Amino acid sequence: MSGNDFGQLFQGVYTLITSETYIAVARIGLIILGLLLIYLGKKGVLEPLLMIPMGLGMATINASSMVMPDGSQGNLFVDPLTTDINKLLDLLQIDFLQPIYTFTFSNGLIACFIFMGIGSMLDISYILKRPFTSMIIAVFAEMGTILTIPIAMLFGLSIQDAASAAMVGGADGPMVLFTSLNLSKDLFVPITVVAYLYLGLTYGGYPYLIRALIPARLRGIKMTREKGNTKQISGGVKLGFASILCGVLCLLFPVAAPLFFSLFIGIAIRESGLMHVQNFIEGPLLYGSTFFLGMLLGILCEAHLILNPKILMLLVLGIVALLLSGVGGIMGGYFLYFVKKGNYNPVIGIAGVSCVPTTAKVAQKEVHKVNPQSMILPEALGANISGVITTAIITGLYITLFK
DSSP, rough: OOOHHHHHHHHHHHHHHHOOHHHHHHHHHHHHHHHHHHHHHHHHHOOOHHHHHHHHHHHHHOOOEEETSSSEESSOOOTTTTOOOOHHHHHHHSTTTTHIIIIIIITHHHHHHHHHHHHHHHOOOHHHHHHHHHHHHHHHHHHHHHHHHHHHHHHHHHHHHHHHHHHHGGOOHHHHHHHHHHHHHHHHHHHHHHHHHHHHHHHTHHHHHHHSOOHHHHTTTTOOGGGGGGGGOOHHHHHHHHHHHHHHHHHGGGGGHHHHHHHHHHHHHHHOOHHHHHHHHHIIIIHHHHHHHHHHHHOOOOOHOOOOOHHHHHHHHHHHHHHHHHHHHHHHHHHHHHTTTTTTTTGGGGGGOOOOTTTHHHHHHHHHHHHHTTTOOHHHHHHHHHHHHHHHHHHHHHHHHHH
């Protein structure tokens, strides 16, 4: 068999051998990373619904590079960088994931679907019972999304790229995707991949941050609740609150109106009692969108696209943003501890980082280890849901200011 015959028959191997060394090494590395994500997803270390399709997509796309008719190397999955309309129409008929990418991913629709599903699972009564404390914690927990911008600019990033990278500190994947699609189209793939990879750190890393910054005697505080906090809030009140807040936020930040609408329509469906619609939104729509998001993110991790010199910088900035947000949230917890003269558990602060409901569960778990009688989950969920809203506001603010 001649070299040409071998290259025609086994194009994936041929393109690997004939590629420049750094491209070949990157492809092999990304294949291994993809398999590792599958393993970590299966073990439950990372979110399996997201990481298993992402890992398989990452391994597949870097294994399946082939020689295209024009002599270049490519694949039959998706071309995210196409801007020529005629070429795009051709790709929509050839690349099997191009229609999903073009019509749901590149315009942020898939992020809105996920946000809609998140909204349908949120019980905003946790905020309405404790609006002051919930919002205070959420604002403090935005420290990473704010302070990471000047740090990123010191690394040489533009204000747009810095704002996109800073959104990783919100620990909310759809909002990172939405922001980077609007501000950093050239970097939205690596920024979003970094964001979703680091979401696992909120579960694995934040417990150590809590133990480092909050002594055991404070972690075990059992709070005395006010009698008014046990009163049930009707669905009508919650629906009215969500509708008014959605209108106000869309009026202030129309560039992020799709995100606000998606979140609050999910809440509205939940509070309207439309169970059959709610079951669809928080079931097939949310899980299907998350699955395709993971798969597309994996497919987009092609070596040529990922080998951007800014990637290492983004990895560092992602860690910095999440660390600062966690520290900020705990500072908010300490602030309320002093304001309430000791009748507040500062661990609740970590729940202001809007990875719903992971950070709230982390807070309760760390408190339970010290004092099984201390229940902080209602307060933590209030801060958690408020964190989603404040991060969405930051998203709208950044897109308005920097686009």
